Amino acid sequence: MADGSSKVPGTMLQRFRDGDLDAFEALFREHQRPVYGWILRIVRNTAAAEDLTVETFWRIYRAHDRFQPEYPFGPWARRIATRAALDWLRAQRPEVELTAEMAGTLPSASKGDPGIADEIRSKTALAFSRLPPSLRAAAILAVAEEQPHKDIAAALGITVGAVKLRVFRALRLLRKDLEKQGITP
Numbered sequence: 001m002a003d004g005s006s007k008v009p010g011t012m013l014q015r016f017r018d019g020d021l022d023a024f025e026a027l028f029r030e031h032q033r034p035v036y037g038w039i040l041r042i043v044r045n046t047a048a049a050e051d052l053t054v055e056t057f058w059r060i061y062r063a064h065d066r067f068q069p070e071y072p073f074g075p076w077a078r079r080i081a082t083r084a085a086l087d088w089l090r091a092q093r094p095e096v097e098l099t100a101e102m103a104g105t106l107p108s109a110s111k112g113d114p115g116i117a118d119e120i121r122s123k124t125a126l127a128f129s130r131l132p133p134s135l136r137a138a139a140i141l142a143v144a145e146e147q148p149h150k151d152i153a154a155a156l157g158i159t160v161g162a163v164k165l166r167v168f169r170a171l172r173l174l175r176k177d178l179e180k181q182g183i184t185p
Contacts, residue, residue, distance in 0.1 A: 013069035024064065027073055028057055034074065035081045038155070041145045042085040042137050052088055056081040075154050082137065082155040089133035120183060127177035131170055138163055139170035 015023035035056055040049040059080050060067075067076060128136060138156065141147040142163065153160045178184075 013067070013073060016064055016073075017067045017069050019064055024061055027060075027077075031074065031077050032057070035077055038078055039081050039085045041141060041147070042082065043088055044140070048088055052081070052084045056084045059084060078151075078155045079157055082157075086133050086137055089136060092129075123178060123181045123183055124174075127174050127181070130177060131173055135166050135170040135173065138166035139174070142167045143171070 012023050012026060016027055032053065036049055036053040039052045039056065040046065043049055043052065056077070060077060063080070067073070128140070131139065134156070138152060141152045141155075142149065149160045149163045152163045156163065158166075
């Protein structure tokens, strides 16, 4: 799904559009892992990513008649997955605890003192959790996951310029939040 192409023949995509359950199942098997990975990058929670993958494919199934078979399935699925992930982020409490998974994804700030590194990781995760969901998704995908801006733009349904603006705003808010917490980025 990284390049947006699909190994599924055009007839399979047309069958899916027409409501064929076998075609949907074939697309599910092919795209389940990439969709899960994409959602996990956004929400940073494995249990939620599993649930949201199911939700995404339920949304895909319900929207089969809006799919355009002349276009690749991957980017369309990624856009639906992104919306599901953003909906989940909006519904979460603004402050979340740092999970072991999140802690492992943040760079180590101080190799000499693990206590300081843990504190920085915790405060950084807290600052990320306080970002508005649309800015958080763009920042995580662009900065932490190093996804290309064009892929983020396609998934969020915005322009590359808008992605750059969201990342800039997110980084500015992160910097302010970290400074308030006593950390100079």
